[in-house]
Amino acid sequence: MKKFILFLAVCLFSYANSQVKASEDQKKLYAKANAVFLPIGVVNAGIEHQLSNKWTMQEEIFISPWKSFAGKYAQVYMGGVEGRYYFKEAFKHWYIGGNIHFARYKFQKYNYWTDEPYQYEPHSPIYITSNLYQDGYAIMVGATVGYQWQINDNWNLDLFVGGGHSEGFYKGFDKVSGARYDTDPTREYNRSGEWVPYKGGLMISYRLK
Secondary structure (H helix, E strand, O other): OHHHHHHHHHHHHHHHHOOOOOOHHHOOEEEEEEOOOHHHOOEEEEEEEEOOOOEEEEEEEEEEEEEEEOOEEEEEEEEEEEEEEEOOEOOEEEEEEEEEEEEEEEEOOHHHOOOOEEEOOOOOOEEEHHHEEEEEEEEEEEEEEEEEEEOOOOEEEEEEEEEEEEEEEEEEEEOOOOOEOOOOOOOOOEEEEEEEEEEEEEEEEEEOO
8 A cells, every 4th residue: 555655646746846847838738538438338538648758647437327237336436646657658558557536436346246145143134145235435546557549630549447456345235224234333334345346448538728
């Protein structure tokens, strides 16, 4: 976790020490949307702006508004910022990045997609696993690797994948009874720390300046 935070800090701030900077009239700005998620009604959009010849900054949002998707809770509202370093030139070809994201969610984790019986503790009620969901928030710190193609002067394609460490704080509920399945008198929220992929896709980018 500390290494990722350090890496993120480097990505966000070390560009200021770059020896070669783009002049103000050369700096580019792109608006972008993820073509992978749009067909299912999920919005992943952002703004990427140039900081120097090889550094950019991207602010982005991810919105999955689905109260039910294939019978599962799938509401996620996430925002984040990412510093990117391009090996050749900003907005061209391979890059790496460090990012931090904050999420508010009400969804069902992938490992709850079975109809097996679930019991939180030996004295707890028994539930059906597929009826359980989590309601909470998370902080994610991680890295991204990607590649951008320039189609022409105004359009780019940005293929990327990223992930890292997620710290989640949530309450667990049974959607049939509405009861909490994870009741614990010693704490209000459960905490879950894990390494996960949490971003990826194909962004279509349009140059604004």
